[in-house]
Amino acid sequence: MILTTQTDATTLTDRVFETLCSAIVEGDIPAGSKISEPDLAKRLQISRASLREAIGRLEACNLVTRKPNVGARVVELNSAQLLEIYHVREALEGMAARLAAQHMTEQEIEELKALVTEHGHQIEQNEDHGHFQHVGDLDFHLLIVQGSHNSRLISLFQHDLYHLVRMYRHQFGLTSQRTKPALVEHYYIVDVIAAGDSEMAELMMRRHVRASRENLERMLSQNDNIE
Amino acid sequence: MILTTQTDATTLTDRVFETLCSAIVEGDIPAGSKISEPDLAKRLQISRASLREAIGRLEACNLVTRKPNVGARVVELNSAQLLEIYHVREALEGMAARLAAQHMTEQEIEELKALVTEHGHQIEQNEDHGHFQHVGDLDFHLLIVQGSHNSRLISLFQHDLYHLVRMYRHQFGLTSQRTKPALVEHYYIVDVIAAGDSEMAELMMRRHVRASRENLERMLSQNDNIE
DNA sequence: CCCCATAACATTGTCGACAATATTCTTGAC
DNA sequence: GTCAAGAATATTGTCGACAATGTTATGGGG
Numbered sequence: 001m002i003l004t005t006q007t008d009a010t011t012l013t014d015r016v017f018e019t020l021c022s023a024i025v026e027g028d029i030p031a032g033s034k035i036s037e038p039d040l041a042k043r044l045q046i047s048r049a050s051l052r053e054a055i056g057r058l059e060a061c062n063l064v065t066r067k068p069n070v071g072a073r074v075v076e077l078n079s080a081q082l083l084e085i086y087h088v089r090e091a092l093e094g095m096a097a098r099l100a101a102q103h104m105t106e107q108e109i110e111e112l113k114a115l116v117t118e119h120g121h122q123i124e125q126n127e128d129h130g131h132f133q134h135v136g137d138l139d140f141h142l143l144i145v146q147g148s149h150n151s152r153l154i155s156l157f158q159h160d161l162y163h164l165v166r167m168y169r170h171q172f173g174l175t176s177q178r179t180k181p182a183l184v185e186h187y188y189i190v191d192v193i194a195a196g197d198s199e200m201a202e203l204m205m206r207r208h209v210r211a212s213r214e215n216l217e218r219m220l221s222q223n224d225n226i227e
Numbered sequence: 228m229i230l231t232t233q234t235d236a237t238t239l240t241d242r243v244f245e246t247l248c249s250a251i252v253e254g255d256i257p258a259g260s261k262i263s264e265p266d267l268a269k270r271l272q273i274s275r276a277s278l279r280e281a282i283g284r285l286e287a288c289n290l291v292t293r294k295p296n297v298g299a300r301v302v303e304l305n306s307a308q309l310l311e312i313y314h315v316r317e318a319l320e321g322m323a324a325r326l327a328a329q330h331m332t333e334q335e336i337e338e339l340k341a342l343v344t345e346h347g348h349q350i351e352q353n354e355d356h357g358h359f360q361h362v363g364d365l366d367f368h369l370l371i372v373q374g375s376h377n378s379r380l381i382s383l384f385q386h387d388l389y390h391l392v393r394m395y396r397h398q399f400g401l402t403s404q405r406t407k408p409a410l411v412e413h414y415y416i417v418d419v420i421a422a423g424d425s426e427m428a429e430l431m432m433r434r435h436v437r438a439s440r441e442n443l444e445r446m447l448s449q450n451d452n453i454e
Numbered sequence: 455c456c457c458c459a460t461a462a463c464a465t466t467g468t469c470g471a472c473a474a475t476a477t478t479c480t481t482g483a484c
Numbered sequence: 485g486t487c488a489a490g491a492a493t494a495t496t497g498t499c500g501a502c503a504a505t506g507t508t509a510t511g512g513g514g
Binding site: 068069 | 466
């Protein structure tokens with residue numbers, strides 16, 4: 001593992017945090033594993049103080065859990081918790097869509113349209129073997145959250161949910177099986193937001209997230225039955 | 228300022244965090260003021276390392292903001308941000324009420340009923356000059372959030388919203404002017420939750436929070452006009 | 455008198471070391 | 485061979501000091 005230098009993170013702790021965050025999300029540091037401060041500090045060639053601050057932020061992002069005098073472990077992901085997140089997302093992103101319909105600028109809407117169109121092409125050409133699918137989908141949701149222009153909502157989503165969702169997708173390797181229906185829903189949502197219909201935007205976004213969750217529930221119960 | 232020893236906070240950083248959290252929420256450390264690490268560390272008789280970790284957690288709770296190489300300041304609260312929080316609360320607590328209607332235990336419901344009843348007595352006797360009003364109201368909302376049995380939702384509410392809401396109330400000294408209508412709404416919400424009607428529970432909770440926000444908007448615009 | 459450059463100062467970021475707590479290993483009894 | 489108690493080890497929590505960056509004070513030129 002090597003520290004990133006390209007980002008605009010000014011302080012060492014920032015860089016360490018970003019490095020560890022990616023490493024955890026992408027599974028380089030496996031879920032459930034213990035984080036040894038001396039070991040990691042040595043490998044990153046930094047002091048424990050900086051590392052500890054970074055770990056503190058990971059904890060704030062719900063990526064690790066800490067026990068006093070024992071240490072930090074990467075969070076264990078189970079299906080129940082994943083579904084919990086989707087309930088929160090349904091509420092939060094529903095409101096985000098509502099606010100986005102009221103507050104998004106012309107330019108933001110254009111970007112959103114471009115993203116969805118691009119995403120559609122990617123799928124039609126079938127060039128997209130799972131990876132861009134997820135990234136594209138998450139980008140869509142992120143853009144709408146940002147379009148709410150509600151700083152608290154944005155920060156909540158980015159700090160407490162975003163990384164976790166990405167982590168789950170990496171770990172479970174969820175190929176959503178409903179990319180096309182999801183894409184269609186994305187198109188509709190963009191239209192409604194562009195039309196400024198906040199009521200309908202919230203309704204549709206909630207339905208969209210709920211459908212994802214229900215799809216997930218089916219897949220997870222299948223897996224559980226196999227085991 | 229003195230460090231608390233009564234709580235079960237095991238580590239020094241925990242105690243410092245709790246101390247500072249209360250101090251900020253209750254205005255002992257005024258909003259917008261800078262937090263000097265050397266000064267505070269000296270006054271609390273602790274090292275800067277522990278203090279810095281505590282400040283990190285305050286940042287995670289949105290109680291302070293940090294600029295690299297500059298330091299931490301207690302958050303400035305303005306009306307716009309307060310309203311933003313209420314939008315988030317509407318979404319989050321609406322979902323919480325929905326889930327509470329599905330998952331709350333008999334005992335939890337009894338506690339909730341007791342709280343609301345107690346709150347009603349307090350108001351009728353008019354013993355309640357603003358203070359308990361707020362605490363009681365917030366307790367009500369907290370109980371429902373906890374009743375959702377959704378750990379992510381609970382943690383989101385407690386870590387990112389709860390302290391801020393308390394801080395706003397202290398600072399603005401908001402006497403809500405609609406304690407009685409609010410109480411009636413509380414009664415209804417409890418009934419609906421007890422009946423297990425999740426759909427209606429969400430609807431009513433959202434309406435309740437929205438009414439608070441709209442009431443707030445009126446009061447704030449009044450204040451703004453006076454200035 | 456005002457403004458800018460430079461120096462003095464203060465504050466934050468980072469580090470290595472010690473103390474307190476947890477974990478592992480050893481040893482002995484049953 | 486298994487279990488428990490205690491010693492040895494490792495890890496986390498806390499501390500004080502130095503380096504890097506910001507901020508303020510000083511002084512000279514316009």
